[in-house]
């Protein structure tokens with residue numbers, strides 16, 4: 001493992017003014033997104049849509065540091081035969097790959113899930129590296145509800161995240177470590193804060209036990225927010241203050257960067273929260289975005305599957321990328 005090189009990539013992923021485009025929706029998830037805009041989820045439509053994003057010159061060269069791909073996409077070619085991964089490289093962004101294989105029910109823990117995909121991961125990472133991927137992503141899902149999360153769910157998911165991260169570093173790939181505490185439910189922001197602290201503490205404990213070099217990884221956490229169905233929604237200032245406090249307590253300064261998931265927040269909330277946090281700096285790590293929905297909802301709507309809407313889709317994507325790029329520097333103005 002070359003830690004200097006891993007650190008260089010991790011640092012570039014959270015460069016000031018830039019963040020990550022999470023375009024790694026699984027076949028099931030992209031179908032849901034396409035259903036919402038009345039587009040059939042065929043291989044060609046998925047290709048056309050993602051090609052539109054990766055050919056958005058402004059966004060890709062100025063505000064996007066890296067793109068997380070799904071397995072299908074990393075092997076796909078653009079309409080003119082250029083590999084999609086080449087379009088990303090040519091724009092100056094770093095290609096990455098989602099490597100977890102989704103979740104399974106956790107025995108004896110009703111309703112809770114564990115992320116799977118460690119079997120044969122070393123071999124898969126080798127192929128992805130040869131194809132050009134320089135970072136990877138693994139997402140663990142923690143749900144808040146009556147009596148959950150259990151310590152069992154937190155512990156097995158942290159263990160798997162650390163196993164994945166160590167395998168990535170051994171393959172010279174920067175791991176994005178993503179323990180997502182879901183915002184579904186009616187819990188308040190303090191409950192989210194408390195659960196996220198436990199999850200992050202356990203995750204970093206496992207990362208240390210499994211000898212993961214913190215300098216060569218990126219953390220992708222949720223923010224401390226109120227549950228979607230909570231009657232009392234925390235303000236932007238409260239989300240920013242509590243999330244920064246939480247991260248300062250749980251995330252060692254050796255980690256080069258933190259890139260948030262958007263998790264179902266509105267586009268504007270995701271931008272406003274990131275901006276408010278960066279205004280609380282200086283912070284020990286780069287603090288930016290790794291958004292899926294909060295970057296793509298607008299371009300998906302503008303595109304709606306029509307070739308004559310490609311320019312409008314690219315404008316919508318570039319706008320959100322620019323706004324979040326500003327927020328990553330605390331310079332966004334609503």
Ligand code: 13P
Nearest residue numbers: 022261262263291292293
């Ligand atoms: P969202 O920003 O839509 O939560 O997606 C980010 C992601 O990569 C989830 O794993």
